[in-house]
Amino acid sequence: MARSDRASEERADALKERVYATFTGLAIVLVQHSNVAHIDAARATVTLLVGIVAITAAGLVADVIAHLAVHEAFPDRAEAGRMVRVSGTALASAALPLVLLALAWAGVLELEPALRISSIVYLATLGVIGYAAVRRTRIAWWKQLLALGILVALGAIVVLLQQLAHGH
Known part of the structure; x- marks a missing residue:
């Protein structure tokens, strides 16, 4: 595979990990928001952090398993490094929400607005990613709009x- 193809594949894989983590983070903060009267900011922060670290680790393990299955060997150092880089991008999806929840934990912000703003951040992130992906296509504007609506x-x-999986 050519270097530019590998770089494109790595960017696509990293974007995919970030989308997974963004959906996971969104689900976590939405469930917490619906139970805000029963949790504190410390628990909300730790729950989000653990959830994002878990989805990041799951992505890395999935990459290793897929590599083993396809190549019948463990990844070499370069490929393992690529896998760690790609999986690690998922952590970035939680940066701002974690800062907001940490501010709530420190008493600077109430928990409910921190969770609400975090939900908005996650939704906006998904919207921007979808918009950017659709804009890169070479289809008519109305098809781009339709594709974005479908996304x-x-x-x-x-x-x-x-939300249904969490009983809400």
């Missing part, structure tokens, strides 16, 4: 399913 609808279905 938004699919994202809403994912959020709904995550």
Whole structure:
């Protein structure tokens, strides 16, 4: 595979990890927001951090398993480094929400607004990623708009399913 193809694949894989982590983070803060009267800021912060670290670790393990299955060997140092870099991008998805929850933990911000703003940040992140992906296509503007609408609808279905899974 050519270097530019590998770089493109790595960017695509990193973006995919970030989307997974963003959906995970969104689900976590939405569930916490619906139970805000029963949790404190420390628990909310730690829960989000652990959830994002878990989805990041799961992505890395999935990459290693897939590599083993396809190549019948463990990844070499370069490939393992690529896997860690790609998986690590998922952590970035939680940066601002974690700062907001840490501010709530420190008493600078109330927990409810911190969770609400975190939800908005996650939704905006998904929207920007979807918009950027659609804009890169070479299709007519109205098809781009339709594609973005479909992506938004699919994202809403994912959020709904995550909420149903948590009983809300």
